[in-house]
Amino acid sequence: MNPLDGDRPAGPAEGPAGSPACYRHPGRETHIRCARCERPVCSECMVSASVGFQCPECVRDGRRTVRQARTIAGGSVRSPQKSAIVTKVLIGLNLAVFLLVLVVGDKVVDKLMLIGRALVGNHVVGVAEGDWYRLLTAGFLHQEVWHIAFNMWALWMLGPALESALGRTRFLAVYLLSLLGGTATSYLLAAQNQGSLGASGAVFGLFGAAIVVGRRMRYDLRPLIALLVINLVITFLNTSRIDWRAHVGGLVVGVISAIVMVHAPRAHRVVVQVAGVLVIAAAIVATVLVRTSQLT
Known part of the structure; x- marks a missing residue:
């Protein structure tokens, strides 16, 4: 044999x-x-x-x-039964943290929300004090039902189609970069003791990414653009309650990330995409370092 x-x-x-x-x-x-x-x-x-x-x-x-079928960004094509896994996991994480806040209370919020530098109790805390994890955890943190309801509805509306178009890994990269781009922008421009939380920066990043992907696939984008404009108007009419910096930062990073994913040359697609992700991540880190040097 x-x-x-x-x-x-x-x-x-x-x-x-x-x-x-x-x-x-x-x-x-x-x-x-x-x-x-x-x-x-x-x-x-x-x-x-x-x-x-x-x-x-x-x-x-x-x-x-x-030859295996690929998405427009080079990701693996998934069957409908296996699609939207990343979207569902992200929604699950947000809901889990929200339930944790309901059970434990403000201790979780104080520990996880984005804040530059502030006195909490007898301790000075914040990203400037080394709590870099807040840039990520703030994007999964919500306190009010309406806040998480809107963000999860938007994530479910945008996520599955984008995940299918980009592939799981690339979709997750766009989501996380948008989230971090939003929190880094908020950290850079907001007052050092102003708190911020919510997945809105990541959601606005998905809005931007959906427009880039839709344009690449020649979809009718008028309804999506109208919805984005409405949300931007709501954002700037309620700046006392809404962190416009996170929304704008997430939107910009989402657009740039999606451009890297869907317009990378096919012959060197993976190399260009990885390099683009690293450049965007480096820009986010540089933003955080600049603000930290200002506060310390």
Whole structure:
């Protein structure tokens, strides 16, 4: 037996009475043959094909030669049953943190929200004091029902289509970069003791990314642009309650990230995309360092 052939027998197999037997299970009589190699296969081994049945080895060899379908950004195409996994996980994380806030109270908010530098109790806390994690955790933190309800509705409205168009990894990269771009912009421009929280920066980033992807795929973007404009108007009419800096920062980073993903040249797509993500991340880190030097 050739060790590379797995459990394939070295020669033709025969059943007890000399009739054809499955090449993988010599003791099983069968009258079914592989449509490609014509080896006999039993009902357990045969794989349905467009014409007749195939053996497992022919199916495996065929998959190696078939070019896998890719999204416009180079991601893997997923079946509907396996789509939107990242979106669902992100919504689940936001809901879990919201429930934690309801159970534990303001201690969680004080620990996780974005704040530049402020006195909380007897301690000075904030990103400028080394709490860089707040730039990420603030994007999963909500206190009010209406706030998380709107953000999760928007995430569910935009997320699945973008995740399908970009692929899971690239979609997650756009989401996290938008989130961090929003919190970094807020950290840079807001008063040092002004708190900020919510997934709105990431959501606005998805709005921007959806417009870039839709333009690339030649969709009618008028309804989406109108919805974005309405949300921007609401943002700037309520600056006392809404952190416009996070919204604008997330939107800008979302647009740039999506451009990197869908307009990278196909021949060097992955290299350009990884380089683009690293450049955007470096710009976010540089923004945080500049603001930290101002506050300390």
